[in-house]
Amino acid sequence: MSKNLTFAELIKQGGQELNLNLDKKAVLLFETYKDLLLEWNQKINLTSITDVNEIAIKHFLDSLIILGEIEVKVQCRVVDIGTGAGFPGIPLKIARPDLNVVLVDSLQKRVAFLREVIDKLQLKNIEVYHGRAEELGHYPEFRESFDLAVARAVAKMPVLVEYNLPFVRVGGQFVAFKGPETDEEVKLAANAVFELGAELEEAKETYLPFIRDRRSLIIYRKTKHTPPKYPRKPGLPEKKPLGV
Numbered sequence: 683m684s685k686n687l688t689f690a691e692l693i694k695q696g697g698q699e700l701n702l703n704l705d706k707k708a709v710l711l712f713e714t715y716k717d718l719l720l721e722w723n724q725k726i727n728l729t730s731i732t733d734v735n736e737i738a739i740k741h742f743l744d745s746l747i748i749l750g751e752i753e754v755k756v757q758c759r760v761v762d763i764g765t766g767a768g769f770p771g772i773p774l775k776i777a778r779p780d781l782n783v784v785l786v787d788s789l790q791k792r793v794a795f796l797r798e799v800i801d802k803l804q805l806k807n808i809e810v811y812h813g814r815a816e817e818l819g820h821y822p823e824f825r826e827s828f829d830l831a832v833a834r835a836v837a838k839m840p841v842l843v844e845y846n847l848p849f850v851r852v853g854g855q856f857v858a859f860k861g862p863e864t865d866e867e868v869k870l871a872a873n874a875v876f877e878l879g880a881e882l883e884e885a886k887e888t889y890l891p892f893i894r895d896r897r898s899l900i901i902y903r904k905t906k907h908t909p910p911k912y913p914r915k916p917g918l919p920e921k922k923p924l925g926v
């Protein structure tokens with residue numbers, strides 16, 4: 683089981699379980715990322731998970747499950763809203779260096795950490811922005827310009843769709859990383875999803891490699907332009923979730 687494997691073996695074998703062939707360079711980058719995460723976590727709050735094997739499975743492999751479940755086209759433009767310590771955006775970039783990634787977070791200290799990771803790992807075509815989704819979603823260079831938006835552990839679905847869907851181009855997707863039991867949240871978000879110009883495409887159930895924890899990927903497809911009034915001003919989506 684996972685206890686007998688090294689960090690590198692967990693990444694490599696877990697990747698295979700997700701149908702990913704992670705090469706030596708990718709595994710080394712995950713090692714460095716893990717070291718930086720643990721080092722910075724002593725100064726700023728990045729994660730409550732500090733066991734190396736758990737970091738491999740619950741942060742890195744968890745971030746990669748999307749690659750085994752949906753087709754993420756070559757060189758597509760991906761935004762990770764509320765990325766925190768870089769999940770899922772940085773693992774996706776390590777596993778798929780072709781992707782053009784934008785990371786967004788409202789906490790300056792985490793953004794500083796992410797800049798250090800990008801610098802140390804020498805990642806290209808990846809940028810970090812400090813700000814709230816409610817503001818950045820109105821910037822012309824971001825609005826409806828991404829093929830894929832992703833978010834993990836940021837907010838309940840009715841709030842999350844208002845944060846994410848304004849970034850997605852018509853025809854693109856928003857994928858919410860969730861745990862098990864998502865029916866209620868998905869139902870609650872239905873009105874907001876319609877109002878924001880999207881449709882529920884699929885709710886996929888999957889499992890984390892090694893520990894078999896259940897995970898869901900809720901996949902939305904943008905079908906129409908999002909009305910310009912969304913997202914509403916900072917704090918309002920959370921205070922008064924749309925359509926609830």
Ligand SMILES: C[S@@+](CC[C@H](N)C(=O)[O-])C[C@H]1O[C@@H](n2cnc3c(N)ncnc32)[C@H](O)[C@@H]1O
Nearest residue numbers: 764765766769787788789813814815834835836
């Ligand atoms: C619980 S952490 C999760 C981080 C990461 N996605 C993960 O899965 O570990 C949520 C992050 O979302 C950020 N966040 C919350 N609301 C936000 C908003 N409206 N705009 C940008 N970032 C936001 C917070 O600063 C925090 O770093």
